[in-house]
Amino acid sequence: MSHMRYRRLMAVDRDHVLRSAAALLTRKSTATMDEVAKAAGISRATLHRQFAGRDALVRALEALGIAECETALAAARTDEGPATDAVRRLVAEIEPHAGLLAFLYSENQLFEGEEQNEGWARIDESVAALFRRGQSSGEFRIDLTPAWLTEALYGLLASAAWAVAEGRVAPKDFTHMIVELLLGGVRRPEEPAARKES
Amino acid sequence: MSHMRYRRLMAVDRDHVLRSAAALLTRKSTATMDEVAKAAGISRATLHRQFAGRDALVRALEALGIAECETALAAARTDEGPATDAVRRLVAEIEPHAGLLAFLYSENQLFEGEEQNEGWARIDESVAALFRRGQSSGEFRIDLTPAWLTEALYGLLASAAWAVAEGRVAPKDFTHMIVELLLGGVRRPEEPAARKES
DNA sequence: CATCAGTGAGACAAGTATGTCTCACATGCG
DNA sequence: CGCATGTGAGACATACTTGTCTCACTGATG
Numbered sequence A, B: 001m002s003h004m005r006y007r008r009l010m011a012v013d014r015d016h017v018l019r020s021a022a023a024l025l026t027r028k029s030t031a032t033m034d035e036v037a038k039a040a041g042i043s044r045a046t047l048h049r050q051f052a053g054r055d056a057l058v059r060a061l062e063a064l065g066i067a068e069c070e071t072a073l074a075a076a077r078t079d080e081g082p083a084t085d086a087v088r089r090l091v092a093e094i095e096p097h098a099g100l101l102a103f104l105y106s107e108n109q110l111f112e113g114e115e116q117n118e119g120w121a122r123i124d125e126s127v128a129a130l131f132r133r134g135q136s137s138g139e140f141r142i143d144l145t146p147a148w149l150t151e152a153l154y155g156l157l158a159s160a161a162w163a164v165a166e167g168r169v170a171p172k173d174f175t176h177m178i179v180e181l182l183l184g185g186v187r188r189p190e191e192p193a194a195r196k197e198s
Numbered sequence C: 001c002a003t004c005a006g007t008g009a010g011a012c013a014a015g016t017a018t019g020t021c022t023c024a025c026a027t028g029c030g
Numbered sequence D: 001c002g003c004a005t006g007t008g009a010g011a012c013a014t015a016c017t018t019g020t021c022t023c024a025c026t027g028a029t030g
Helices: A002-009 A014-027 A033-040 A044-050 A054-076 A083-108 A118-136 A146-165 A171-184 B002-009 B014-027 B033-040 B044-050 B054-076 B083-108 B118-136 B146-165 B171-184
Strands: none
Touching: A014 A033, A014 A044, A014 A054, A014 A083, A014 A146, A033 A044, A033 A054, A054 A083, A054 A118, A083 A118, A083 A146, A083 A171, A118 A146, A146 A171, A146 B146, A146 B171, A171 B146, A171 B171, B014 B033, B014 B044, B014 B054, B014 B083, B014 B146, B033 B044, B033 B054, B054 B083, B054 B118, B083 B118, B083 B146, B083 B171, B118 B146, B146 B171
16 A cells, blocks of 8 residues: 555654654753754754744644643543542643643743634633632632633643753652642641631 | 942943843843843943843843842741741742743753752742741641742742733732642632531 | 665755944043 | 043854755665
8 A cells, every 4th residue: 555655664753753852842942953853863854854844843842732731631521520630630631741831831931922822722711611610619719710720730730840850859749749739739728626817 | 439430421230231131031031132232222232241141141130030039038037927928928029020030940941951050049948948847837738848839839930920921810919829829729728517528 | 676755964055143343422521 | 622431333253043955875666
């Protein structure tokens, strides 16, 4: 079959290049096309044959990140069961891609005026909907807006990804740290028979 | 006095340039030396006369950020009173400089290998000490490490600064949002006579 | 074996930011 | 007024990245 032959000749598959680029750019967001190519084990020429330019590469990574987020959202079934548990599932699903998301998150800060990909808007809305659902059900407090909670979740994910990358926290604690801080905060839960001053 | 005359001739004072650069780079972290100069109302030549190069400028901004953090830490008296209140004071003191800190925070992600300024180490230690104190006093939970709580605080500060800059949240809520989420989390405090399923 | 698609290596031009320099202008001082 | 200092404007060389191109090599196909 012609497409099988084609596949075999394409020793460099697009997905592997994207993964390598994501892993590299997570650590060094200013890496050049040459560094990206070397990280993927291909030449700069081949890299340019697959992605028209750096912009195209970044946009492909953005599409990858969006796809992974949507997969994570679906897998976490954020509209089922207690919102608290849904948040736990969501963070656990996103964890493997936190590095890429941190890169894209900081990258988006550079695009001052340009409108962001609509995919992010959908994801923002899904996450915000989860927090809104938790507020409606009475699980979550209502004095923090869903928009802020969504931003805070992104910030915590990025912080955790960087902290893990630099060895300041243990990778195994990733999900627990984020979820526990986001859900319960740093304040210790009051004992049933504890003192009452606020 | 000779130094007075000197002052008057130095129509461009270093501090004003730094503030302008901080304000600009907060919004556009890739701004050119020329853009920085224009933002400060001076020429690129004069900018280069005050700061040997872009690196020197960024390092000066880093020193400024460190100084402001140390001032904030001192003003917040983080070693006095309940740790909870100290956190509130600290965030309130840092709020005006959150934009600059967000820039420096993301900038530090680029310096892969280079060791970071020792000033940050001191600040990290002071913040971590605050969280440790709260844990010792029983105010804060002990299953989240002070190192992670410190990182999380930085992440929330950066997230909030960006969210405010892009108009996704109201500036007036800045301190409240960060402090409340950090301290209490998103979960609603349980009522004294509420149901018990986890 | 002959062919051809895909790749790697490298040359090349173009764009951009940087750092340095010169020169003219303005302002305060003696 | 004459002088010195600090500044703005711009030219200039340099370095780096990008994007395009050519050419030789490899391996699978027919």
